[in-house]
Amino acid sequence: MVEVVRPQTVSSIDRATFRRGDYGRIVRPDGSEQWWVRSARGTWIALVHQRVVENDDGTITLLSLM
Numbered sequence: 001m002v003e004v005v006r007p008q009t010v011s012s013i014d015r016a017t018f019r020r021g022d023y024g025r026i027v028r029p030d031g032s033e034q035w036w037v038r039s040a041r042g043t044w045i046a047l048v049h050q051r052v053v054e055n056d057d058g059t060i061t062l063l064s065l066m
Contacts, residue, residue: 023060025052035060 024036024044035047051063 022038024038026034026036028034033052035052036044037047039045047062053061053063055061
């Protein structure tokens, strides 16, 4: 199940989509995306060197840009 969470304050973020406890994506007004994963400690870590592919089963696959 995917929840759509809208920021409560005015910011440059258009919307964020989260799958509970696994990963999240922020979509900015210009259409660019920033993906995040939740670490074992519960903190969010930005994915900066990967390309993220969404799969039909609700998982994501990370591909290296190198």
